[in-house]
Amino acid sequence: MAGLAATYGSGSMTNAISCIEKADVILITGSNTTENHPVISAYVKRAVTRRGARLIVVDPRRTKISEFAQIHLRQNLGTDVAWINGMMHVIIQEGLYDKPYVESRTVGFEELKRMVAKFTPDFVESITGIPGDQLAAAARLYASGKPASILYCMGITQHTTGTDNVKALAALAMLCGNVGVVGGGVNPLRGQNNVQGACDMGGLPDVYSGYQKVADPALRAKMAKAWGVAALPEKPGLKVTEMIPKAESGEIKALYVVGENPLVSDPDLNHAEHCFQHLEFLVVQDIFLTETARNAHVVLPSACFAEKEGTFTNTERRVQRVRKAVAPPGDARDDLSIICDLSTRLGYPMRYEGAEAVFAEMASVTPSYAGLSYARIEKEGIPWPCPVPDHPGTPVLHMGSFSHGKGIFFAIDYIPPAETVDDDYPLYLTTGRVLYHYHTGTMTMKSEGLMDRAPECFVEIHPSDAKNLGVAEGTRVTVTSRRGSIEAVARVSPRVRPGMIFIPFHYAQAAANRLTNARLDPISGIPEFKVCAVKLAKAA
Amino acid sequence: MGEDGQNVIIINGNPYAFEPGETILEVARRHDIDIPTLCHLKGAPPTGACRVCVVEVEGAASLMASCATPAGSGMAVHTETPKVVAARRQVLDLMLASGNHNCTIRQPDEADWTAQQLKVMQEDQAEELCPVWGDCRLQELAFRYQVTAKRYDPAKTLYPQELANPFIVRDFSRCIRCGRCIQACNEVQVNNAINFGFRGAALKIVAAGDRPLRNSDCVFCGECVQACPVGALVEKDTRYRVRPWETTRTRTTCSYCGVGCQLDLHVADGRVVRVTGAEDVAPNYGSLCVKGRFGYDFIHSPERLTTPLVRDGNHLREATWDEALDRVATGFKAIRERDGADAIGVLCSARITNEENYLLNKLARAALGTNNIDHCARL
Ligand code: SF4
Numbered sequence: 001m002a003g004l005a006a007t008y009g010s011g012s013m014t015n016a017i018s019c020i021e022k023a024d025v026i027l028i029t030g031s032n033t034t035e036n037h038p039v040i041s042a043y044v045k046r047a048v049t050r051r052g053a054r055l056i057v058v059d060p061r062r063t064k065i066s067e068f069a070q071i072h073l074r075q076n077l078g079t080d081v082a083w084i085n086g087m088m089h090v091i092i093q094e095g096l097y098d099k100p101y102v103e104s105r106t107v108g109f110e111e112l113k114r115m116v117a118k119f120t121p122d123f124v125e126s127i128t129g130i131p132g133d134q135l136a137a138a139a140r141l142y143a144s145g146k147p148a149s150i151l152y153c154m155g156i157t158q159h160t161t162g163t164d165n166v167k168a169l170a171a172l173a174m175l176c177g178n179v180g181v182v183g184g185g186v187n188p189l190r191g192q193n194n195v196q197g198a199c200d201m202g203g204l205p206d207v208y209s210g211y212q213k214v215a216d217p218a219l220r221a222k223m224a225k226a227w228g229v230a231a232l233p234e235k236p237g238l239k240v241t242e243m244i245p246k247a248e249s250g251e252i253k254a255l256y257v258v259g260e261n262p263l264v265s266d267p268d269l270n271h272a273e274h275c276f277q278h279l280e281f282l283v284v285q286d287i288f289l290t291e292t293a294r295n296a297h298v299v300l301p302s303a304c305f306a307e308k309e310g311t312f313t314n315t316e317r318r319v320q321r322v323r324k325a326v327a328p329p330g331d332a333r334d335d336l337s338i339i340c341d342l343s344t345r346l347g348y349p350m351r352y353e354g355a356e357a358v359f360a361e362m363a364s365v366t367p368s369y370a371g372l373s374y375a376r377i378e379k380e381g382i383p384w385p386c387p388v389p390d391h392p393g394t395p396v397l398h399m400g401s402f403s404h405g406k407g408i409f410f411a412i413d414y415i416p417p418a419e420t421v422d423d424d425y426p427l428y429l430t431t432g433r434v435l436y437h438y439h440t441g442t443m444t445m446k447s448e449g450l451m452d453r454a455p456e457c458f459v460e461i462h463p464s465d466a467k468n469l470g471v472a473e474g475t476r477v478t479v480t481s482r483r484g485s486i487e488a489v490a491r492v493s494p495r496v497r498p499g500m501i502f503i504p505f506h507y508a509q510a511a512a513n514r515l516t517n518a519r520l521d522p523i524s525g526i527p528e529f530k531v532c533a534v535k536l537a538k539a540a
Numbered sequence: 541m542g543e544d545g546q547n548v549i550i551i552n553g554n555p556y557a558f559e560p561g562e563t564i565l566e567v568a569r570r571h572d573i574d575i576p577t578l579c580h581l582k583g584a585p586p587t588g589a590c591r592v593c594v595v596e597v598e599g600a601a602s603l604m605a606s607c608a609t610p611a612g613s614g615m616a617v618h619t620e621t622p623k624v625v626a627a628r629r630q631v632l633d634l635m636l637a638s639g640n641h642n643c644t645i646r647q648p649d650e651a652d653w654t655a656q657q658l659k660v661m662q663e664d665q666a667e668e669l670c671p672v673w674g675d676c677r678l679q680e681l682a683f684r685y686q687v688t689a690k691r692y693d694p695a696k697t698l699y700p701q702e703l704a705n706p707f708i709v710r711d712f713s714r715c716i717r718c719g720r721c722i723q724a725c726n727e728v729q730v731n732n733a734i735n736f737g738f739r740g741a742a743l744k745i746v747a748a749g750d751r752p753l754r755n756s757d758c759v760f761c762g763e764c765v766q767a768c769p770v771g772a773l774v775e776k777d778t779r780y781r782v783r784p785w786e787t788t789r790t791r792t793t794c795s796y797c798g799v800g801c802q803l804d805l806h807v808a809d810g811r812v813v814r815v816t817g818a819e820d821v822a823p824n825y826g827s828l829c830v831k832g833r834f835g836y837d838f839i840h841s842p843e844r845l846t847t848p849l850v851r852d853g854n855h856l857r858e859a860t861w862d863e864a865l866d867r868v869a870t871g872f873k874a875i876r877e878r879d880g881a882d883a884i885g886v887l888c889s890a891r892i893t894n895e896e897n898y899l900l901n902k903l904a905r906a907a908l909g910t911n912n913i914d915h916c917a918r919l
């Protein structure tokens with residue numbers, strides 16, 4: 001979420017989910033909302049069908065939510081900056097932007113204007129494949145929305161240009177005065193239940209909890225004092241996408257992996273497996289013997305969400321309680337007590353009476369959580385920032401001013417995806433999820449019912465490509481990229497565009513990430529899961 | 541309250557202020573005046589289908605459905621007159637007689653209870669009372685209004701049960717055609733999977749083309765199951781196995797996607813046996829998706845790890861916590877001494893709690909001495 005942080009000074013969903021109820025226009029891009037965030041999609045669908053809100057969907061796939069859209073633009077994979085700049089071009093050209101807002105609350109408008117000047121609808125059509133008149137219509141519709149909300153997901157961020165894509169969306173929203181208003185905003189829908197919380201809690205190499213920079217000596221001193229140590233490391237650490245290759249080169253010797261399964265979720269999986277082989281010491285703490293755990297030197301059995309106390313922070317920054325309903329199986333223990341025990345054995349004793357005591361300590365060193373306590377969120381969660389105990393929480397960020405003063409327009413040029421199709425690899429592959437599974441499937445694939453609905457991996461392919469390749473519904477096909485190859489059954493469907501295929505990434509047996517490209521966005525470190533070049537043939 | 545009596549309604553003799561556009565039912569609920577309903581679904585437009593919520597309005601020729609009648613200035617409403625009670629009893633009587641409502645409330649005449657019970661047992665392939673016995677709005681209201689459907693013969697069953705999907709049993713013989721499921725599907729979740737089909741006595745809730753749910757647009761969110769006031773829509777897994785008085789509920793947060801739906805885990809004998817959406821709080825107000833509602837099997841999966849494992853050569857073997865944790869601590873300490881703390885990396889998780897993530901961040905930086913901590917959310 002580096003793009004949002006750069007623009008507004010804060011990198012999470014700007015508005016509460018309930019703001020969708022107040023939006024006049026909603027723009028969804030890079031989010032298969034009905035399958036990945038079903039309950040949020042219901043808010044959107046209700047807004048359209050019951051209140052007459054107007055919906056724009058920009059997605060190469062014909063997703064369920066696109067059936068509710070007034071305008072559905074189907075761009076070529078990896079061309080997001082181009083269509084976003086194109087919309088801004090039309091909006092500026094036709095004088096549809098919010099001039100008072102731009103003047104009083106933003107900087108960098110002139111540079112933006114110069115940059116988007118060349119992104120005429122015709123030029124954008126040549127890159128994105130979106131007909132120029134449709135692009136212009138979408139631009140006018142978005143600009144007419146008072147207020148207009150933007151929702152996006154991994155289809156925007158999982159590119160080498162992901163940070164650029166987000167900055168461009170953030171600029172579009174500011175241009176029309178939609179940030180810091182109820183019903184508007186730029187809203188990343190977080191994929192996993194507690195991504196927001198993991199980031200908020202300092203699960204990032206360069207910040208402590210509450211995004212307090214480790215490079216700042218004053219903050220380092222504050223944390224060292226709170227934690228009772230003489231000093232804390234100064235240098236920002238490695239991102240996960242750097243750690244794994246560095247296992248191969250020997251700079252990383254040991255990994256402690258808690259509740260993650262990188263050996264299905266990582267890009268360019270064959271290479272990731274190879275890197276893991278080089279680790280001298282791998283510790284995995286999880287509820288199942290995952291693909292990653294099988295490679296571990298020590299496996300620590302932990303408790304699932306139903307077996308422990310604590311909090312999760314949802315995609316709208318709402319801090320909500322997790323409560324223990326049942327006991328963990330066998331000798332499995334909750335992660336909290338495992339971490340404390342391990343830390344104590346490492347010579348740094350940790351002792352807490354329970355999760356609430358940890359929360360209280362965390363809140364005392366984390367300004368955005370400082371006003372929160374279990375008592376306050378007993379009945380209903382509260383969205384941070386919540387700096388003091390009588391603060392009501394903050395459903396809408398940036399009201400009146402941005403976290404760092406003025407909102408910054410970034411003038412961003414279009415860069416093609418890292419890998420483009422050629423004669424050898426003539427199809428674009430994009431990856432994603434299906435309704436019935438979650439992430440690497442370690443939880444959902446234990447459910448007979450969910451497996452019954454979505455039993456195996458598939459390749460979605462357009463009827464015209466299927467015909468050319470002699471592939472029919474249900475044919476077993478082999479999909480090959482420069483990095484690897486998998487087998488799955490074909491689903492012939494106009495949901496995808498000609499020239500592209502879609503594969504869900506959940507399935508370990510046919511892991512789509514054997515194909516994907518590990519090239520990273522240089523700022524966020526997010527890999528380009530959403531586009532790479534492949535070829536497809538009937539399985540031998 | 542308006543000084544000149546504007547926007548004031550009189551309910552059971554007391555004046556109450558209302559907002560223009562509010563229905564009689566809404567005003568009454570806001571002031572804790574109990575008007576029973578069956579078909580009314582919060583958050584969806586009223587249909588007025590069941591007529592249980594009728595009230596007497598002074599000066600009106602007939603009883604009015606309070607869910608569909610806007611409050612009016614000076615309107616005088618009575619919610620529990622003999623006429624109202626008689627009308628409700630008649631509605632409930634017909635409903636109770638209309639299907640396999642084999643709870644102890646239903647008392648068929650002469651031919652006695654046994655005949656009906658045998659018929660239902662045969663059709664249900666079960667030897668028990670209705671699967672939602674004790675958790676049924678119709679049963680509750682029948683009890684409140686002392687209705688037994690004594691005057692009616694057991695109804696014929698027109699449509700067989702639908703068992704052909706993994707999640708939901710559709711039992712048309714217990715359907716009272718209140719339409720709440722349709723409202724839940726079309727107005728709340730907007731999945732538009734079901735609607736009324738056929739006419740008159742043959743009225744049935746159907747997916748397009750009267751196909752089974754598994755071949756329809758249904759996405760198994762289960763909103764309809766939670767909305768059904770009777771035993772016509774029931775979670776397959778809980779049917780006959782879970783009785784409400786044998787379970788306790790724990791309010792918690794869904795562990796799948798980032799919406800963070802609030803839900804209740806229903807627990808019996810130390811196992812999660814059912815999940816329902818929490819209706820009174822953000823962000824989901826009762827809604828869930830198929831993963832949150834039906835994806836809980838993993839909690840009690842036999843594949844769960846139950847003991848620490850340590851590697852001996854090529855295989856992992858069981859170990860005690862002491863052995864495993866010592867091995868971890870020794871391993872990390874040795875590498876730190878030899879190669880420095882930055883040779884160690886920690887991957888925390890979007891799956892674990894804030895408290896656990898906070899402690900991992902503390903462990904990495906304060907105990908191990910490295911900022912190499914990240915999570916896989918970017919993936
Ligand atoms: S489960 Fe959901 S989609 Fe299916 S019929 Fe019920 S409400 Fe509709």
Ligand code: SF4
Nearest residue numbers: 715716718719721768
């Ligand atoms: S299935 Fe349930 S909710 Fe739907 S009409 Fe029948 S009784 Fe009402």
Ligand code: SF4
Nearest residue numbers: 794796797801829832
């Ligand atoms: S119930 Fe579905 S939509 Fe709600 S948090 Fe869980 S996975 Fe997300």
